[in-house]
Amino acid sequence: MRDRNDQDVTIQMICFLFQEVLQVKYQGTGSEQLAFGDDYKMMQQAANSLSDQQLIAIIENVLTISRFQQNNVSFQNILEAITLKSLREFQ
Numbered sequence: 001m002r003d004r005n006d007q008d009v010t011i012q013m014i015c016f017l018f019q020e021v022l023q024v025k026y027q028g029t030g031s032e033q034l035a036f037g038d039d040y041k042m043m044q045q046a047a048n049s050l051s052d053q054q055l056i057a058i059i060e061n062v063l064t065i066s067r068f069q070q071n072n073v074s075f076q077n078i079l080e081a082i083t084l085k086s087l088r089e090f091q
């Protein structure tokens with residue numbers, strides 16, 4: 001990532017992706033109504049396999065870990081932490 005703004009956008013997109021999974025799960029939102037509609041099948045699979053508590057925990061993890069960016073933690077470390085914490089929720 002070139003700068004902090006690009007990094008912020010990437011983190012926001014990850015959070016938004018999981019918000020859309022919540023929309024698929026609870027509102028039955030169709031692919032044409034989603035920003036990440038091309039990944040609709042993946043979102044449906046995640047919606048069916050994750051509980052609401054797991055989805056909320058993933059979103060909270062993304063938001064919490066993104067604060068590390070303010071402390072000059074490496075962006076790669078931030079993404080790795082988000083990935084590992086999110087994967088734990090899939091178990």
